[in-house]
Amino acid sequence: xxxxxxxxxxxxxxxxxxxxxxxxxxxxxxxxxxxxxxxxxxxxxxxxxxxxxxxxxxxxxxxxxxxxxxxxxxxxxxxxxxxxxxxxxxxxxxxxxxxxxxxxxxxxxxxxxxxxxxxxxxxxxxxxxxxxxxxxxxxxxxxxxxxxxxxxxxxxxxxxxxxxxxxxxxxxxxxxxx
Numbered sequence: 001x002x003x004x005x006x007x008x009x010x011x012x013x014x015x016x017x018x019x020x021x022x023x024x025x026x027x028x029x030x031x032x033x034x035x036x037x038x039x040x041x042x043x044x045x046x047x048x049x050x051x052x053x054x055x056x057x058x059x060x061x062x063x064x065x066x067x068x069x070x071x072x073x074x075x076x077x078x079x080x081x082x083x084x085x086x087x088x089x090x091x092x093x094x095x096x097x098x099x100x101x102x103x104x105x106x107x108x109x110x111x112x113x114x115x116x117x118x119x120x121x122x123x124x125x126x127x128x129x130x131x132x133x134x135x136x137x138x139x140x141x142x143x144x145x146x147x148x149x150x151x152x153x154x155x156x157x158x159x160x161x162x163x164x165x166x167x168x169x170x171x172x173x174x175x176x177x178x
Contacts, residue, residue, distance in 0.1 A: 060117045060150055060158075061085060064110045067162045071169060075178035077107065085112030089165075091178045105177050107168050116149040119161055123168035126175070133167060134160050 065087045072079035076093035089107040096102070109120040124130050124146045131139055138160035141148040150157055172178045 054115070056153055057112050057115075057117050058085075059153055061087075061110060061112050063153070063158055064117065064119060064150075064161055067158075067165055068108060068110070071107070071165065074169070075173070077169075077178050086110065091172065093177060095177050105172065107172060107178075108165055113149075116151045119148040119150055119164075121146050121148065121164055121168065123171050127171065130167065130171075134164065138164075 065081065068079055068087060068089050071077050071089055076091045077089055078092055080088040080090060086109070088109040091105040091107060092103065093105070094101060094103050095105060106120075106122045108122065109118075111118045111120075119141075128145075131142065135156065137154075137156055138148070141150055141157060143149050148161075150161075169178065
């Protein structure tokens with residue numbers, strides 16, 4: 001078969017197999033070659049839902065995801081509920097920070113990990129003193145600079161997550177990033 005650039009070429013592979021009854025069966029397999037890739041604007045993160053055997057994590061993830069949904073379409077914020085135990089709130093407003101143009105600014109992200117739910121709080125990068133606004137119990141969950149590891153369904157921690165989303169949104173509003 002002749003191939004041309006950007007056009008999918010199909011080839012058929014035939015395999016003969018003897019069945020239990022002694023008859024020969026032919027199996028056809030269609031193989032596509034040189035198929036052009038489709039480019040979609042998606043947010044891809046390498047994580048997948050790792051909550052198998054830990055149903056508590058799915059409850060925590062769902063609770064945080066529900067807190068994020070009201071911010072969808074507020075200004076330029078978009079709620080991205082990707083499959084595989086992850087969700088993100090991202091501003092798609094083009095902004096300039098220190099002379100660099102950015103096409104998107106992430107507000108918060110939540111992902112199920114093995115043994116915990118990761119709550120990424122990106123506004124802390126623009127103002128490290130923000131963590132002083134939260135309770136000591138919530139700060140204990142902080143691992144690194146902006147990632148909170150939430151291991152149990154605690155109403156105090158979840159209230160702090162909701163507060164953090166609100167504070168971050170208001171900070172982004174003041175800077176006109178949403």
